[in-house]
Amino acid sequence: MTVGRASRHVSVKDVAARSGVSFQTTSKVLNGGGSVAEATRARILQAASDLGYVPNLQARSLVMQRTRTIGLITGDFSDPGLSRCLAGAEQEARRQGYGLMLTSMEPEGSGTEYALPAMMERRVDGILLAAPQMEDDRALGHVLDRTLPVVSTTHIAGGGVTTVSADDEEAGQVATRHLLEQGHRLIGALSGVRGRRLTQSRLRGYRKALDEAGVESANDLVEEGGVDVAGGQVALRRLLERRRDVTAVFCHHDLLAVGALTALRAMGKRVPEDCSVVGCDGLDSAAFTSPPLTTVRVPFYDIGVEAMRLLLRMVAGGPTDGGKDVALPVHLIVRSSTARRTGSDGSARAPARRAR
């Protein structure tokens, strides 16, 4: 039950008054600069702690022309991958003593008009973009102030923006190779949202692996699954309607794979005996599907850390090598949703290796 307005914050002047020096001297002490007698230093420090002095970063930023704050523009953080990435970014920023201004955008992409101005008004030192849905938002890429350091975890329309992400082509390739090694020759794919860079890369990896092995990579082997489990279900159905002889499916992300798993079960097909399924992303939950999902682990957390690290380096005045693209390695996690291709009998069960 607080009564009135908060009592005024204590400022450096208050501390100065209490220790009998000018406020500038106080400032010196509190930032470790200048030469101050040991006695007065101690007196000031004491006064500051007595009064519970908390420096005002607003004022400091005003004169320093930097806020030690990074703007974080993100999409939907219910997305497990994104939120891992955010966690990494946040932790790294914190480690380096930076604050984070958070804005998210609606799935439909609205919010750009709000997010950018909000960050600019607050004079953030740099911007970290982690919003897949705005990779083709031309306005954004255009509006983005070129003088402000920016790093993105997705490709940005205008180009020229530094990017940190996973090696998505490799991901597609690794997943597909795994299926090929298991003897599969007719391998379908459930893709993510068609237009996205991410989707294109994973698709490219998939095709590359097939080509390497001299195996068919027809267009009607890939079906767009979109973004969620339900999308995976209908995509798998459609794929199997067209090509019922498919023995393995590469899903562009784990949610699609979950959809595929449930759809297959509903159709009375056994996984992996009748059809192998491999996912991508390596969500925690993928370890607990039935059967546990073989997937390609994407280091979301590290992407966040690395992106933030790069951004802060740019902020600190490092070389603004615009448009540099960093790709982090991925790796396969073999569980039990994939197995050697069998003849008509479903005898061979155990997959090659296993991991958690």
Next chain:
Amino acid sequence: MTVGRASRHVSVKDVAARSGVSFQTTSKVLNGGGSVAEATRARILQAASDLGYVPNLQARSLVMQRTRTIGLITGDFSDPGLSRCLAGAEQEARRQGYGLMLTSMEPEGSGTEYALPAMMERRVDGILLAAPQMEDDRALGHVLDRTLPVVSTTHIAGGGVTTVSADDEEAGQVATRHLLEQGHRLIGALSGVRGRRLTQSRLRGYRKALDEAGVESANDLVEEGGVDVAGGQVALRRLLERRRDVTAVFCHHDLLAVGALTALRAMGKRVPEDCSVVGCDGLDSAAFTSPPLTTVRVPFYDIGVEAMRLLLRMVAGGPTDGGKDVALPVHLIVRSSTARRTGSDGSARAPARRAR
């Protein structure tokens, strides 16, 4: 390839110079205050837009003594529930024109020493706490400046902090009642982290429902499952070792339920024929377990919205009715992991009602 440091930001003085008035007049126009001739107003506005003027919120905050910024202290946002809640809070803050300073804390609870000062230095107008792991952090509750509006989504040790959360007791009660209605009489529970308020509330609801029905609620019917799927698996095993005649289990959250599901399958038990399972939280993924999980939906998003709304009301100077507790309603979602208790034959399959 940007060359030097960013060219100075354009300030209200620059705009003033360009339109031939004093900067104070410019300020007047830009905030809509005071009386200014229509002609000059237009001229100033034009100049501002020509120059691409962006107001400096730091400076404004300095004189206004408010930042229009809320500090958000959160736990692990990989937690789907938490991240939904954050999404709600973010959206509501944005809607009301507030910015968000984000800090998260490590699972072990470290970070408090960092988070609070970081927020105070930046002079946030209020703090939204959404970090389950620090509900028993005495230091926090104590340190928390009583003059600063604070709302939390979990109980805070010191007390006196306004709280917005779900009606967790009701959740436990609803879930358990559902099982009772299905004819179950020996109902186990897999609890969350023992010490937590949340766990205690759900447990209380569970016991209340059992008592109402005059059914046994022995202590050895509840097993601590902790926080993740793996925890759910071992907890279920332990529970069934002790009481193998249990026909239904109430899990304190969906991850535990997933663990229970996989453990039951591994033990060769069918769900729901041999054992019904009901979860809690209503995560999206619960719709895609096998079988799809009956669960109690917790309105995480709304909790975020409501908490932020309340906080902003306090910030705006509304009554600081300290320690008020808001509990949002929950509701049952019936899927196929629960069914009527059967005799020894597993004939009755279809659950009462279904929903997605």
Next chain:
DNA sequence: TCACGCGAGGCGAACGTTCGCTTTCCCGCG
């Protein structure tokens, strides 16, 4: 003895705003 140097601290300005008060000017009314 005197100038010089240096340690300790103060002073003024600047950062980009908002806000209240004053000045100027013009118009209308008594």
Next chain:
DNA sequence: CGCGGGAAAGCGAACGTTCGCCTCGCGTGA
């Protein structure tokens, strides 16, 4: 014709810092 009043704009101060430069006084070397 004089005066009050209101619209339009300017001015000064304040918010809480940092920073460069100045001043003071004391010890020291020539």
